[in-house]
Amino acid sequence: MLKQTAFSTLSTLDPIRDGFRAAIARAVATFGATSPNPSVGCALLDSEGRILTVGVHPKAGQPHAEAMALAQARDTGVLDQARMAIVTLEPCNHTGRTPPCSEALRNSPVEHVWIGVADPTPQAAGGAARLQEMPGGRDVTFLKDVPELADLYRDCRALLAPFQSRVTRHRPWISVKQALDRDSSMIPPVGQTTFTSEASLMLAHRLRRATDAIITGVGTVLADKPRFTVRRVQDHVGRAKRLLVVCDRHGRLPADWKAEMEQSGFDVLTSTDLLAVPAMLADRGVNWAMVEAGPALLKTVSEAGLWDDWLTIRKDGDTDHITLQSRDESPLRLLRENACSLES
Numbered sequence: 001m002l003k004q005t006a007f008s009t010l011s012t013l014d015p016i017r018d019g020f021r022a023a024i025a026r027a028v029a030t031f032g033a034t035s036p037n038p039s040v041g042c043a044l045l046d047s048e049g050r051i052l053t054v055g056v057h058p059k060a061g062q063p064h065a066e067a068m069a070l071a072q073a074r075d076t077g078v079l080d081q082a083r084m085a086i087v088t089l090e091p092c093n094h095t096g097r098t099p100p101c102s103e104a105l106r107n108s109p110v111e112h113v114w115i116g117v118a119d120p121t122p123q124a125a126g127g128a129a130r131l132q133e134m135p136g137g138r139d140v141t142f143l144k145d146v147p148e149l150a151d152l153y154r155d156c157r158a159l160l161a162p163f164q165s166r167v168t169r170h171r172p173w174i175s176v177k178q179a180l181d182r183d184s185s186m187i188p189p190v191g192q193t194t195f196t197s198e199a200s201l202m203l204a205h206r207l208r209r210a211t212d213a214i215i216t217g218v219g220t221v222l223a224d225k226p227r228f229t230v231r232r233v234q235d236h237v238g239r240a241k242r243l244l245v246v247c248d249r250h251g252r253l254p255a256d257w258k259a260e261m262e263q264s265g266f267d268v269l270t271s272t273d274l275l276a277v278p279a280m281l282a283d284r285g286v287n288w289a290m291v292e293a294g295p296a297l298l299k300t301v302s303e304a305g306l307w308d309d310w311l312t313i314r315k316d317g318d319t320d321h322i323t324l325q326s327r328d329e330s331p332l333r334l335l336r337e338n339a340c341s342l343e344s
């Protein structure tokens with residue numbers, strides 16, 4: 001049952017749940033497009049809990065999710081019906097590249113703001129307090145205070161995890177994707193660079209789309225001459241250049257392959273020290289990086305605890321057996337669970 005407020009006409013949390021689900025699903029599709037900013041979604045609901053519109057932050061420098069949702073509602077003539085805003089991240093309270101979302105919501109008919117997670121940056125935090133400030137204050141509820149919506153709180157943390165990782169740990173969220181053949185070998189048959197199923201490759205390409213950087217080893221480059229492009233799913237239109245870090249201690253990286261990769265939209269960097277790569281990527285605004293490397297580099301990644309989630313795709317008959325080792329707030333779990341929203 002909802003806490004009764006002067007304006008609350010809802011008798012269940014279902015519309016709030018649906019609003020968060022829609023905002024999260026749409027925001028998941030922006031993974032890989034927003035860095036150095038986070039992926040954020042905002043749903044506007046009317047007094048009956050019907051979703052009026054869902055907005056996302058499409059790209060750094062463009063409007064935030066709240067501003068997008070309010071603009072969409074205005075453009076479609078439903079803004080005056082908006083009573084609740086559901087945002088996966090606390091509305092910002094500062095003038096950055098765009099004006100504060102706390103003010104935009106205060107200037108709207110929205111009476112109640114539901115917030116997924118608090119903003120982890122000191123510059124942007126304070127939006128909830130500003131929304132509640134009298135006179136003209138709005139009701140604010142944080143998901144962490146609603147035990148019935150704990151699953152959505154977890155999903156909002158997963159949505160923010162790449163950004164949160166960069167700003168609080170100065171390293172991107174790091175996802176490993178490892179394909180294993182039936183005999184547990186990572187080495188593809190002669191003449192091939194991959195051996196997993198079409199569905200698994202689709203997931204691998206979704207992960208490429210969602211991440212800002214790929215970390216690989218020079219052994220993989222020499223063996224496979226991989227393309228590392230996003231092919232099986234539609235990539236973000238006009239996305240920033242993706243980074244490719246090749247761990248290479250002895251300058252073995254072929255110059256012609258590097259030039260080809262740069263032509264196909266990568267910024268290619270080399271590193272002689274894998275352990276220094278996370279901070280180097282964070283310096284460049286990378287929120288989420290994936291590792292596509294052979295057994296030698298993966299051994300160090302594992303031993304150094306340099307990963308946040310680890311996807312193992314094991315060939316198993318005609319299908320593959322996929323396991324994900326991760327913490328609660330894994331964005332890769334969220335990506336898998338919301339796969340259909342990526343194709344829309």
Ligand SMILES: NC(=O)C1=CN([C@@H]2O[C@H](COP(=O)(O)OP(=O)(O)OC[C@H]3O[C@@H](n4cnc5c(N)ncnc54)[C@H](OP(=O)(O)O)[C@@H]3O)[C@@H](O)[C@H]2O)C=CC1
Nearest residue numbers: 179186217219220223247249250272274293294295296297
């Ligand atoms: N199944 C799968 O998921 C995948 C399979 N593969 C397969 O793996 C094989 C290649 O594996 P492998 O030879 O192990 O290649 P890797 O991609 O693991 O690259 C190994 C190289 O990385 C460099 N390196 C290792 N540790 C560090 C470190 N701490 N800092 C900096 N550089 C480091 C070393 O370069 P240096 O020699 O300069 O010291 C080493 O030779 C290929 O057959 C490929 O097809 C590749 C990717 C994924």
Ligand SMILES: Nc1c(N[C@@H]2O[C@H](COP(=O)(O)O)[C@@H](O)[C@H]2O)[nH]c(=O)[nH]c1=O
Nearest residue numbers: 179193194195196204224226227228292
């Ligand atoms: N073998 C293997 C993978 N291997 C990774 O994919 C790279 C090839 O990428 P591309 O050139 O873009 O097709 C290869 O070099 C290695 O990094 N990936 C998988 O999803 N499944 C697989 O079975």
